[in-house]
Amino acid sequence: MDTELTPQQHKQAIAKLFSRVADGYDSPALRFFPFCADKLVSKVAPRPGQKVLDVATGTGVVAISMAQALLPGGRVVAIDLSEKMLDRTAFHARKMGLENIDIFDMDGAKLDFKRDYFDTIACSYGLFFMPDIDAALQEWKRVCKPGGKIIFTSFDVKAFVPLRDLFLDDLERLGAKLPEGRTFMADQLNNAERCSDALDRNGFEKIQIDNEQLGYHLSSADDWWEIIWNSGYRALIDLLPSDQLGNFKVKHLREVDKLVTEKGIWLPVDTLFSQAIKPA
Numbered sequence: 001m002d003t004e005l006t007p008q009q010h011k012q013a014i015a016k017l018f019s020r021v022a023d024g025y026d027s028p029a030l031r032f033f034p035f036c037a038d039k040l041v042s043k044v045a046p047r048p049g050q051k052v053l054d055v056a057t058g059t060g061v062v063a064i065s066m067a068q069a070l071l072p073g074g075r076v077v078a079i080d081l082s083e084k085m086l087d088r089t090a091f092h093a094r095k096m097g098l099e100n101i102d103i104f105d106m107d108g109a110k111l112d113f114k115r116d117y118f119d120t121i122a123c124s125y126g127l128f129f130m131p132d133i134d135a136a137l138q139e140w141k142r143v144c145k146p147g148g149k150i151i152f153t154s155f156d157v158k159a160f161v162p163l164r165d166l167f168l169d170d171l172e173r174l175g176a177k178l179p180e181g182r183t184f185m186a187d188q189l190n191n192a193e194r195c196s197d198a199l200d201r202n203g204f205e206k207i208q209i210d211n212e213q214l215g216y217h218l219s220s221a222d223d224w225w226e227i228i229w230n231s232g233y234r235a236l237i238d239l240l241p242s243d244q245l246g247n248f249k250v251k252h253l254r255e256v257d258k259l260v261t262e263k264g265i266w267l268p269v270d271t272l273f274s275q276a277i278k279p280a
Helices: 007-024 032-044 061-070 083-095 133-143 163-173 185-189 192-201 221-229 242-257
Strands: 051-055 075-080 101-105 118-124 144-155 205-213 216-218 265-267 270-277
Touching: 007 083, 007 221, 032 061, 032 118, 032 144, 032 270, 051 061, 051 133, 061 075, 061 083, 061 101, 061 118, 075 083, 083 101, 118 133, 133 144, 133 192, 144 185, 144 192, 163 242, 185 192, 192 205, 192 270, 216 221, 221 242, 221 265
Parallel strands: 051 075, 051 118, 075 101, 118 144
Antiparallel strands: 144 270, 205 270, 216 265
């Protein structure tokens, strides 16, 4: 994402990107999203009757899992900048027969909720996309009850390696202009120290960072392309000259095929679970 964009342009670009990938976001190749959601909810251990805010809900995997755990009486508010993602969340909620999820098109750093309202604020793989992480965390602290919990997930620096590095190498060979030093938004929270620092400087306490491996074997190189095409990596594809996409896909997947073993292609999804408490 262009670092020269204004915060508002940045948010619009993020909303546009994730609306483009919404239809494929639930692809089985991207099953680390529901894996992460289940792990996140188990760490929160929500109780029936509580109120939870799910920021950057995507297709609602956290919201769905959380809503089931909050019955009877509890509610989830699921927000996102992408209307197409919210449509998918609503679809899944109807499919599961869940009536305790409220869905809103809302900026996760500018919340339309009163102070001290939610028992838990959750955000899975979304905080690092926000132009001002500190502003977002301050808003989350404002709407969280004293003694309530904040939890967010992010990708560790080792996630998706070596597939990620192959992808970036091949992009550069075909003329894509990557950010200097290959530094991306996700790198803001790609280790425990950065996550802990973000929570500490924003006034949270009882900080806990856990690193969990959510990886699995892909059946083929085509599964890796599913991940590229239906996730935030899609933005990097747009950096290619328009006439190079087909050539890139063929050459890149040929390189990925070299990683196939008898079990498939290992996809490491090293994920940081960052938790903290709002001071009482």
